[in-house]
Amino acid sequence: MFDDRRDRLEARLAELAAEVEFPATPPLVALVGERLAQAPPRIGLGRPVSRGLALAMAATVLLAGIAVAFGIGVGGLRLVFGPASFSPIPSMVVGPGLGAPTSLDAARGGVTFTLRVPGLPELGQPDRVYLADPPAGGAVTLLYGERSGFPTDPASGIGLIVTQFRADIGPDVFEKLIEGGVRVMPARVHGEPAWWVAGGDHFFFYRDAQGHIVDSTLRLASPTLIWEEGGVTYRVEGAPSLAEAARVAESLD
Amino acid sequence: MGGVGVAEVEGRPLLEREWIESARRGDASAFEELVRHYQEIAFRTAYLVIGDADEARDAAQDGFVRAHAALGRFREGAEFRPWLLRIVANAARNRRRSASRRADLALRAFHDAVSGDAAPSPEVLLLADERRRELLAAINGLRVDDRLVIALRWFLDLSEEEMAAVLACPRGTVKSRLSRATARLREAIGEASDV
Numbered sequence: 001m002f003d004d005r006r007d008r009l010e011a012r013l014a015e016l017a018a019e020v021e022f023p024a025t026p027p028l029v030a031l032v033g034e035r036l037a038q039a040p041p042r043i044g045l046g047r048p049v050s051r052g053l054a055l056a057m058a059a060t061v062l063l064a065g066i067a068v069a070f071g072i073g074v075g076g077l078r079l080v081f082g083p084a085s086f087s088p089i090p091s092m093v094v095g096p097g098l099g100a101p102t103s104l105d106a107a108r109g110g111v112t113f114t115l116r117v118p119g120l121p122e123l124g125q126p127d128r129v130y131l132a133d134p135p136a137g138g139a140v141t142l143l144y145g146e147r148s149g150f151p152t153d154p155a156s157g158i159g160l161i162v163t164q165f166r167a168d169i170g171p172d173v174f175e176k177l178i179e180g181g182v183r184v185m186p187a188r189v190h191g192e193p194a195w196w197v198a199g200g201d202h203f204f205f206y207r208d209a210q211g212h213i214v215d216s217t218l219r220l221a222s223p224t225l226i227w228e229e230g231g232v233t234y235r236v237e238g239a240p241s242l243a244e245a246a247r248v249a250e251s252l253d
Numbered sequence: 254m255g256g257v258g259v260a261e262v263e264g265r266p267l268l269e270r271e272w273i274e275s276a277r278r279g280d281a282s283a284f285e286e287l288v289r290h291y292q293e294i295a296f297r298t299a300y301l302v303i304g305d306a307d308e309a310r311d312a313a314q315d316g317f318v319r320a321h322a323a324l325g326r327f328r329e330g331a332e333f334r335p336w337l338l339r340i341v342a343n344a345a346r347n348r349r350r351s352a353s354r355r356a357d358l359a360l361r362a363f364h365d366a367v368s369g370d371a372a373p374s375p376e377v378l379l380l381a382d383e384r385r386r387e388l389l390a391a392i393n394g395l396r397v398d399d400r401l402v403i404a405l406r407w408f409l410d411l412s413e414e415e416m417a418a419v420l421a422c423p424r425g426t427v428k429s430r431l432s433r434a435t436a437r438l439r440e441a442i443g444e445a446s447d448v
Contacts, residue, residue: 009439013407016385020408021359023306028292029285031310032317036281 030185037186099132099139107131111138113166113232116252122148123160123248137166151240160248161237187225187242189234189249194227196242225249269333277324284324288317291334294409295341298419301404302345304356312348316341332414339418346421357393358404391441399434406431 108115110131117126126142133139142162146152150159187194224237225245234252239245269290275283295316300309320340327336392400405411405419416431417424 009435009442010407012384012388013403016388017408017410019385020389020404022297022300023309025293025296026310026313028296028310028313028317029288031314032288032321033281033285035314035318036284036321 034186099130099141102129102131104129107138107140111140111166113137113164114230115140116164116232117142118162118248119251119253120248123150126162139163139165149240149244150238159238161235162248162252163235163237164232166232185242187227187246189225189227189246190229192227192229194225194246194249196223196225196245198223198242273324273327273333276321277327284321287333287337291337292317294334295337297409298338298405298411299341299345301401301409302342302419303348306356308348309345312345313341315344315348319344335412335415335418338411338415339421342419342421358389358400358408388442391438394441395434395437398430399437402427402430402434403438 102110104115104117104126107129110133123144124147127145128143130141130143131138132141140163143158144150144160144162145158147159152159185196185198187196223239223242223245224235225239225242225248226233226235227249228234234249236245236248239248269287272283272286276287292313296309296313299312299316300306303309303312316337320337323340327333392403395403402416402420405416411419413424413427416427420427420430422430
């Protein structure tokens with residue numbers, strides 16, 4: 001071990017240590033978990049590895065690195081890991097990213113996909129319906145106020161949000177920005193791959209036709225289930241648990 | 254942000270051994286615990302080696318993925334942290350592309366350093382802050398190898414064994430490298446001045 005005796009310079013270095021700023025630690029638990037989920041079964045490295053196999057393994061690591069660098073894609077949505085480059089509005093009730101208020105029937109006619117509505121009896125009909133265009137094909141957001149089993153967000157009064165849009169739009173159109181402390185877990189909806197994003201702060205936004213960021217965050221730090229089904233990307237935000245979110249998701253009709 | 258070490262947490266070594274054993278048997282949540290507890294020290298080590306936050310994030314990921322694949326080779330009873338840091342540092346070195354991208358180490362915002370009711374006067378604080386900045390600037394101005402060895406020792410508080418793992422050198426070499434780096438730092442700040 002090192003000698004514990006410290007001269008003045010070493011004392012200054014020890015003092016300086018508390019003041020040195022390192023970049024924020026990225027959410028490695030989620031990132032590594034995703035990499036391992038994509039990786040092939042573990043190969044015992046105790047025995048010699050052929051050159052071909054070694055190259056194949058290197059390629060796998062490289063591809064996984066590229067996948068992480070560009071985020072995790074779900075249809076037209078990208079999960080982006082990193083700090084926010086803009087300031088979301090924490091108490092936003094109705095953001096510009098939602099589009100214009102409309103009715104369910106009008107929304108059905110305004111999108112190029114089949115609009116689906118949760119069929120859970122406790123939810124009933126949405127309190128508000130918004131239609132945005134762009135993105136191409138339209139995006140519909142259903143807002144629910146207080147419902148049994150879906151506690152409301154005190155800032156917005158919103159209990160549940162269901163958003164849907166075409167999954168074949170450019171991968172950079174919708175983004176979900178994920179910061180430290182957020183857990184991203186793989187899940188399933190009707191057997192399709194899904195992601196459960198919970199904890200910490202995460203923001204939902206898209207880029208408009210001019211490339212400007214439009215914040216469509218409704219509830220900060222609200223757990224969100226995201227998946228793609230039949231060429232449509234869905235998000236269910238505000239359900240108190242993954243099980244509840246999945247129940248909403250699988251009730252879409 | 255929490256501390257970067259784990260040795261101070263009572264009972265952790267036992268837990269750590271359990272996590273390692275479970276992870277070797279394929280328990281994903283056990284490996285997740287290992288990542289959770291070592292992510293900060295792994296990322297910071299990679300950052301010091303590579304000098305770029307994005308590259309360090311990817312290198313730390315590479316390191317954990319490689320460690321997961323190599324768990325079967327981890328020697329029972331050995332220290333996990335140096336073993337992991339060796340893998341992370343290797344991953345960082347593999348990603349290191351250019352020294353010109355290396356970011357300087359920075360100090361926390363001034364107000365973060367002030368705490369307590371009996372805070373010193375603003376003049377004293379400013380003077381202390383200035384001295385810290387001078388010292389850090391001198392460290393940033395050192396050659397890359399010297400800066401790394403000083404930062405690992407003093408800013409990450411790594412043990413000699415851990416430093417040897419990160420620097421990929423024998424333990425006996427760590428002390429001499431640190432000694433030479435410290436001497437050059439003394440020279441940079443002017444040993445004759447108040448050090």
